[in-house]
Amino acid sequence: MYIAKVIGSVVSTQKTESMVGRKLLVIEPYVLAEDSLTRFYGTGRTLVAVDTVGAGENEFVLIVQGSSARMTPETKPLPVDATIIGIIDSVNVERKSIRLGEK
Numbered sequence: 192m193y194i195a196k197v198i199g200s201v202v203s204t205q206k207t208e209s210m211v212g213r214k215l216l217v218i219e220p221y222v223l224a225e226d227s228l229t230r231f232y233g234t235g236r237t238l239v240a241v242d243t244v245g246a247g248e249n250e251f252v253l254i255v256q257g258s259s260a261r262m263t264p265e266t267k268p269l270p271v272d273a274t275i276i277g278i279i280d281s282v283n284v285e286r287k288s289i290r291l292g293e294k
Contacts, residue, residue, distance in 0.1 A: 194221045195254050214242040230290045240273035251291050253277035
């Protein structure tokens with residue numbers, strides 16, 4: 192699992208039948224700062240993920256990739272490689288609350 196921020200959405204009117212009605216979001220993975228265990232920051236990469244939890248722009252989410260992305264009841268029959276499986280409320284490392292998205 193990875194932490195990511197929702198930074199946009201994808202609209203595709205022409206797509207394979209199994210993807211009709213699926214919400215696609217653009218996400219940026221975040222990582223824990225190497226110099227400190229007190230903040231996460233964006234990687235600068237982007238992915239498109241299918242949303243299974245109703246996430247919205249600027250929210251931090253949990254994502255899975257690869258074969259794990261097809262292990263939810265909603266995504267089992269879908270040709271997906273990244274799935275949003277949770278919306279993050281807070282992150283704690285070593286009993287400290289971590290800031291998400293600050294430089």
